[in-house]
Amino acid sequence: MIGRIVLLCCLLIAPGLARGADQAVVEAARREGALAVASSAPGENFQKFLEAFRAKYPFLDIANGFYSGPTGRVLARVNAEIDAKRISFDVMLAANMAAFIEMTRAGKIMRYDSPEYASFPAGAKADGYWAAAQAIGVIPVYNRNVLAPADAPKSWLDLLGPRFGDHQIAIQNAAAGTQFNQFYLLERALGTDFIKRLAARHPVVMPTGAQMTDAIVRGEVMIGASLDHWRAFGPTAEQAGLTAVYPTEGMPLTLAPVGIIAGAPHSNAAKLFMDFILSSEGQKLLDTDLYGMYSMRTDVTAPAGQKPLAETHPLLPTDLDDYLKASAAFPQHFEEYFH
Amino acid sequence: MTAGDVLRGSAEKRWTSWSSLRAERWLGAGAGIVVALLVLPPLLAAMTASVGAEFAPLHRPDIVLNTLLLGVTTTMLAVAGGTGLALALVPGVPAKAMLERLIVMPLYLTPLLTAIGWSWLASPRSGLVNLLLRNALGPDFAINVISASGVIVVSTLAVMPLPFLLVSDALAGIDASLVEAARVHGAGPRTVLRRIVLPLLAPAALASALLVFVQAVGLFSVPAVLGMPADFNVATTEIFRLLESYPPRVGEAASWGLLLLAITALLTFGQSLLLGRRSFATISGKGFRPSTKPPRGRRSRATLAWFYVILATVLPLLALLWAASVSFVAGDLRLTRFSTLHFDNVLFAYPKTWIAARNSTLLGVLTATIVCLLGLVVSWIILRTRQAGRGLIDQLSMVPLSVPAMVFALGLLWVYVRLPLPIYGTLSILLIAYVTHYLPFGVRAASAALRQLHPELEEAARIAGATWFGTMRRITLPLLRQTMIASWALLFIMAMQEVSSSILLYSSSSIVLSVAVFDLWENGNPSDVAALGFVQLAASFVVVGLALRARHQPSFS
Numbered sequence: 051m052i053g054r055i056v057l058l059c060c061l062l063i064a065p066g067l068a069r070g071a072d073q074a075v076v077e078a079a080r081r082e083g084a085l086a087v088a089s090s091a092p093g094e095n096f097q098k099f100l101e102a103f104r105a106k107y108p109f110l111d112i113a114n115g116f117y118s119g120p121t122g123r124v125l126a127r128v129n130a131e132i133d134a135k136r137i138s139f140d141v142m143l144a145a146n147m148a149a150f151i152e153m154t155r156a157g158k159i160m161r162y163d164s165p166e167y168a169s170f171p172a173g174a175k176a177d178g179y180w181a182a183a184q185a186i187g188v189i190p191v192y193n194r195n196v197l198a199p200a201d202a203p204k205s206w207l208d209l210l211g212p213r214f215g216d217h218q219i220a221i222q223n224a225a226a227g228t229q230f231n232q233f234y235l236l237e238r239a240l241g242t243d244f245i246k247r248l249a250a251r252h253p254v255v256m257p258t259g260a261q262m263t264d265a266i267v268r269g270e271v272m273i274g275a276s277l278d279h280w281r282a283f284g285p286t287a288e289q290a291g292l293t294a295v296y297p298t299e300g301m302p303l304t305l306a307p308v309g310i311i312a313g314a315p316h317s318n319a320a321k322l323f324m325d326f327i328l329s330s331e332g333q334k335l336l337d338t339d340l341y342g343m344y345s346m347r348t349d350v351t352a353p354a355g356q357k358p359l360a361e362t363h364p365l366l367p368t369d370l371d372d373y374l375k376a377s378a379a380f381p382q383h384f385e386e387y388f389h
Numbered sequence: 390m391t392a393g394d395v396l397r398g399s400a401e402k403r404w405t406s407w408s409s410l411r412a413e414r415w416l417g418a419g420a421g422i423v424v425a426l427l428v429l430p431p432l433l434a435a436m437t438a439s440v441g442a443e444f445a446p447l448h449r450p451d452i453v454l455n456t457l458l459l460g461v462t463t464t465m466l467a468v469a470g471g472t473g474l475a476l477a478l479v480p481g482v483p484a485k486a487m488l489e490r491l492i493v494m495p496l497y498l499t500p501l502l503t504a505i506g507w508s509w510l511a512s513p514r515s516g517l518v519n520l521l522l523r524n525a526l527g528p529d530f531a532i533n534v535i536s537a538s539g540v541i542v543v544s545t546l547a548v549m550p551l552p553f554l555l556v557s558d559a560l561a562g563i564d565a566s567l568v569e570a571a572r573v574h575g576a577g578p579r580t581v582l583r584r585i586v587l588p589l590l591a592p593a594a595l596a597s598a599l600l601v602f603v604q605a606v607g608l609f610s611v612p613a614v615l616g617m618p619a620d621f622n623v624a625t626t627e628i629f630r631l632l633e634s635y636p637p638r639v640g641e642a643a644s645w646g647l648l649l650l651a652i653t654a655l656l657t658f659g660q661s662l663l664l665g666r667r668s669f670a671t672i673s674g675k676g677f678r679p680s681t682k683p684p685r686g687r688r689s690r691a692t693l694a695w696f697y698v699i700l701a702t703v704l705p706l707l708a709l710l711w712a713a714s715v716s717f718v719a720g721d722l723r724l725t726r727f728s729t730l731h732f733d734n735v736l737f738a739y740p741k742t743w744i745a746a747r748n749s750t751l752l753g754v755l756t757a758t759i760v761c762l763l764g765l766v767v768s769w770i771i772l773r774t775r776q777a778g779r780g781l782i783d784q785l786s787m788v789p790l791s792v793p794a795m796v797f798a799l800g801l802l803w804v805y806v807r808l809p810l811p812i813y814g815t816l817s818i819l820l821i822a823y824v825t826h827y828l829p830f831g832v833r834a835a836s837a838a839l840r841q842l843h844p845e846l847e848e849a850a851r852i853a854g855a856t857w858f859g860t861m862r863r864i865t866l867p868l869l870r871q872t873m874i875a876s877w878a879l880l881f882i883m884a885m886q887e888v889s890s891s892i893l894l895y896s897s898s899s900i901v902l903s904v905a906v907f908d909l910w911e912n913g914n915p916s917d918v919a920a921l922g923f924v925q926l927a928a929s930f931v932v933v934g935l936a937l938r939a940r941h942q943p944s945f946s
Contacts, residue, residue: 092908092912092913093741093908093912094739094740094741094908094913097740097741097897098740113897113898114814114896114897114898115814115896115897116896116897117895117896117897118908119892119908120633120911120912121633121635122632122633122634122635122637123633123892123893125635125637126632126637126799126802126893127802127893130802130803130806131806133803134803134806134807136806136807136813138813138814146635148635149635149636152636195719195720195721195724196720220618223617223630227635230635252620254618254619255617255618255620256617256618257613257614257617257618257626257629258910258911258912259911259912260909260910260911260912260913260914260915261614261618261910261915264718264915265512265618267717267718267719267720268509268512268514268515268718268719268720269514269515269719269720269721270512270513270514270515270535270720286716286717286914289716289717289726290716290717290719290724291724377635377636378636380634381630381631381634381638389620389622
């Protein structure tokens with residue numbers, strides 16, 4: 051009985067304590083007065099997201115510290131600051147889980163127990179350090195004005211059929227984090243033979259996802275085999291005839307974790323940001339409304355027109371050590387297969 | 390005049406000459422220190438990264454060959470074409486002034502925009518030129534710019550204005566009395582061209598050849614857009630791949646930088662051997678300019694120039710305008726829908742456009758001014774003094790051009806992130822990076838101009854008692870004014886386009902247009918890239934237009 055009373059008291063008091071803690075963080079963030087974010091999400095929409103965050107915390111200056119670029123450059127800049135012990139960024143979002151795992155192991159990510167972690171599944175977070183702010187499917191996309199839907203592939207193995215000959219399939223270059231993730235997961239699901247047979251089709255290697263989209267729209271290639279799924283949706287994509295294929299074997303999912311950099315100069319503002327970006331409200335704004343990407347939170351629905359995440363049979367890495375090892379060796383393997 | 394006056398005069402001259410010598414020494418030491426401080430730390434930082442790493446070029450001889458093929462063929466074609474255009478546009482050619490302006494237009498278009506424009510024009514299946522000509526020439530007709538030859542041709546078109554500008558300036562500086570003297574002695578036009586004009590253009594042509602070669606092997610966007618999809622990889626696309634991969638393979642990327650640095654050092658040495666002992670001065674104290682006869686073949690000269698203008702400027706600009714004015718670029722023209730969406734996006738919705746335009750213009754003006762002045766001082770020390778170590782300053786000033794921009798930019802990041810000054814993440818750090826990056830162009834342009842200015846003019850002023858600063862202000866600068874303003878304009882345009890350092894060093898408040906364009910190319914919509922390209926073009930036009938108006942105003946001497 052006494053135990054139940056103590057538990058009841060704890061349950062009644064706990065939210066108040068949490069609110070108090072939040073208020074202390076808010077006050078500390080107010081004293082810090084700024085937040086600097088380095089993000090691999092395309093900058094235009096992320097700026098809008100930062101403005102929504104600032105509407106909640108108008109005392110924070112977010113105008114001067116924002117840096118956006120592809121994953122490789124974000125990591126290069128953040129790591130240069132960490133190595134020089136002159137950290138200006140507070141929060142990093144990068145579409146490369148391998149980098150986050152390694153940085154966490156190296157003590158470069160600050161421990162922070164956001165209450166929002168509880169809403170993320172086990173494979174999409176490292177409790178106390180980071181969680182996936184965005185989830186990007188990498189799938190085949192074709193142009194229905196060029197390729198009749200009846201002739202379009204339904205599975206990854208269909209890409210190896212006689213219809214798609216030399217130079218008719220496009221993939222991204224090895225530098226893209228999403229490209230590694232896709233090939234790693236497909237190799238585990240379909241075997242190395244699949245990658246080798248795909249390479250034998252001499253796919254066109256594109257420098258960026260935007261250029262691949264342009265080539266599919268213009269009919270320069272018949273199918274983009276490694277396109278970020280969100281590029282196939284939206285009014286312009288619809289007009290242009292872009293059509294997503296959700297392969298029967300599953301959709302490789304690239305996670306873009308967000309975490310606080312150890313030694314962040316505005317660590318309290320960073321905590322507020324983490325709570326916001328991982329909240330249901332933040333995830334809906336960031337993923338559903340601004341980017342058309344998936345959220346790993348189950349209470350955030352897929353963007354309009356997209357298949358719900360659970361129905362895509364998402365593929366995620368399960369053995370993280372194997373994933374890290376493969377990440378380091380990937381550029382070499384890519385060279386061997388595709389050049 | 391008494392003996393006392395003579396003695397006093399002689400003492401004053403000795404004092405002037407001694408103080409001039411002292412000024413030269415201070416200037417030489419100061420310039421050497423500034424160049425060393427700008428260049429050495431990022432160079433060493435970038436090169437130490439290659440220590441212990443594999444020498445990557447050994448494993449990719451195909452990429453080494455592709456890079457050399459691109460560098461050598463682009464240089465030969467661009468220098469021959471640029472010199473040909475400069476020789477074609479003599480006074481009397483129809484619309485000469487307009488053609489001169491149009492020929493340098495590719496400089497305003499970034500190579501990225503030219504490459505994207507050409508990918509829309511001449512991709513094998515959907516290129517606009519192919520779609521239009523296929524109706525007339527049959528369904529199998531295809532020009533394929535997505536190929537090794539496409540990379541070489543488009544790179545040549547993009548860099549040809551550089552030799553054109555340098556050779557044109559050298560041509561304008563040739564003393565017509567030399568040509569007249571040859572004619573009086575019975576030399577025909579071909580002999581005059583071969584024996585008089587071309588040898589006098591040699592320094593400018595060789596200087597431009599070196600610049601074009603290092604630019605061609607350092608170009609990233611043209612091989613990325615047109616070469617990578619055709620499996621034509623070169624050093625820069627390989628460096629991009631190595632640096633953007635995770636984990637980044639910085640050491641291997643730096644080893645590619647070392648290779649290009651070694652090649653450029655060899656070429657610079659070869660250039661100095663070729664030019665070192667010969668005199669090319671044509672502006673002397675005894676010059677005269679007789680009237681020139683109307684040239685032969687005026688129309689064919691103009692046609693040649695228009696052909697280049699259409700290929701290098703008109704067609705890519707039309708393709709960009711087309712792309713920016715339709716909802717999306719389709720391979721089937723029946724699907725085309727005209728729209729102002731992309732211009733609306735970049736002018737009103739894209740949050741970076743206006744702040745980037747302001748930052749780019751400011752950085753362009755400051756970079757061009759500082760580099761012009763520093764370049765003049767450095768080249769004057771190299772060519773006009775016997776200062777110890779001037780050869781080293783010459784070599785050092787070329788380094789930023791010899792190392793691929795992406796590798797050098799990493800060196801800049803590693804150095805400036807550690808610098809205990811409050812400039813990291815501000816425009817100042819970009820300014821330092823830009824000045825370092827474009828120093829070679831300032832030094833080369835000033836050197837080419839100074840080589841044509843006979844030292845006797847400066848010596849005469851010094852003998853007459855002028856100080857070093859007086860000589861520079863009243864003799865050297867007025868004579869170099871035209872070239873310096875042209876160099877300023879060129880440097881401004883280049884600074885507007887700098888992307889390799891900017892993408893690593895910018896922050897949201899110091900973003901520049903080139904980063905915004907690159908960002909859209911990597912992440913956004915190619916039609917938005919085209920629309921933002923026009924904003925970049927407009928900003929360059931306004932500032933360069935103002936500078937060139939100053940060029941045509943009467944000299945201040």
